[in-house]
Amino acid sequence: MPISTSGKFLVALFATAALSIGLGSIASQAAEDAVVIPAPAVDEAGRSGTETAVFAGGCFWGVQGVFQHVKGVKSAVSGYAGGEAATAQYETVSIGTTGHAESVKVTFDPREVSYGKLLQVFFSVAHNPTQLNFQGPDQGTQYRSALFISDPQQRKVAEAYIAQLEKAHVFKQPIVTKVTDYTGFYPAEQYHQDFLTLNPTYPYIVYNDLPKIENLKQIFPADYRKDPVLVLKAKG
Template identity: 50%
Template sequence: MPIRPAYLAALSLAVLGVAGGTLSAARPDVPANFPEPPARKAIPAGNQVAVLAGGCFWGMEGVFEHVKGVQSVVSGYAGGAKADATYSKVSTETTGHAEAVRIVYDPAKVSYGTLLKIYFSIAHDPTQVNRQFPDTGPSYRSAIFPQTAEQRRIAIGYIAALDKADVFSKPIATKLEAGSFFPAEAYHQDFMRKNPNNSYTSRYDKPKIAALKKRYPALFKG
């Protein structure tokens, strides 16, 4: 099992009190009355797909697996070529990929806008540039990969609304990107479920799931 890039350095930072181990709802710059996303024009028929990048895909996967209406979550790589979509290559930070998750959801139970609300308020810190806490490099960037024109409209509108509301103390770094999604290696899938005592996810990802349950109990599933 490979060690997360920069994790050993993160442990040193944590000793100094630099690395943030309590995320999302614990951040003082995330208000309790987080703005609502733009309204959708209609409920799409059948299951839909969302692709989001926000740092280590272990935690992103773990958060969205606990959202009602989400059917499945797959960890993978988005924004680069298929031939380079391997952990060893992506970790060189030269392939153009972002660690991302592919979320299959039932739009009759949870909207794309609601997924984005969780993404911005719980799943990661959208103000960090080419990093998420201990992990640094463009593969850990904040990026949305819209799968439809309607998803693009909602994402653009929501980022604009968050900016206007001055939700965060720093500018939102999230970009809208295009590109295919490629599943990651099998050992990355359902990582938190398979490795409940992993030190990395215990420090950086379990607090996100706790925040999801506390902040949005009606959306949480065990």
Template identity: 50%
Template structure:
């Protein structure tokens, strides 16, 4: 496994990325799954979704390209404010998950559709406490519903996908509670600012290609 400092950061920075050979089950193509059978009533006004599925750089990049998504923020969910920083979270002892907060217009894209992208292409929901080359509970697959309606949609969709056996292994995605805390500025828009970064090239660009191939009608121009 090789490691390197992220571009533009000093030697004392804590932002270290890793590159490794693909883990078994790493998908570079979208998993074909059906739309959610259960949808909540369309809420009024902008809504937020908080999803965790490995390194937040790739999650952010995928959801920023979804029509109806207004913004995506990288951050940490599920732990306390006192340790919501990259150095502490990387210790794998804070209870946080690397996550993204998605602000979206439900008149243009539903919460259930965001979950379909999440389960199909944004990450592998069958990997416990890891994604790609990254290992530890901060890289877990977890959904943080922002209200009871989101919790119902998420729970029913996991049950639907599990019953349909669309994956080679069981879905390990957890539904959790906890606040979201924005990550450091150098993590935000990392894909856009560093498109040639080796980690981005190896792990995140394939996700972007898979998303556009599987969901062309949902992709921004």
């Protein structure tokens, strides 16, 4: 399986070594600490049907895995956003010069979970919004924090929420998340879909992403779903 040279391979080696000598607890210490943050003061209201939103926050394996466990989410697809269709392949995006970010397109029912709640989960447990052009061990603009917006209401909620969190000094460092115009989303290769669920013992997942699922369960118990909504199952 292709693995980016951004840091996944080195993290996998380190985690494998730690687990092999009985230091499995080190995995829970490796993930970025979740931050308990207030709910957005401004949120969408009165919407029906389904809605979509695109989030970028580091490696899409963990971001997808988190949103797949959120009630009201109907699908969460790993992919690429910010660049052109011709360069939307993993090995090309991993070079870091395509303009793409590893992203997750979330389809959700706003009557069950609001866009504001998804933002709260995103900023709290899915990634660290203060890391500029990297996330944990992964380096490069393809791992930047961004929200790709195609909806005026979503832009209003996102910009207001970032301003709210900054004013409250919730994070020790400034939020670097960019609210960016949506220019297209391109699903990632099949082997990237549902990666966290299908590979729970893969060292990178153990070390970086499973703690995010546990944080979601602990911080947002009312929004946590035990069984994730899977891409491959939906296709089948």
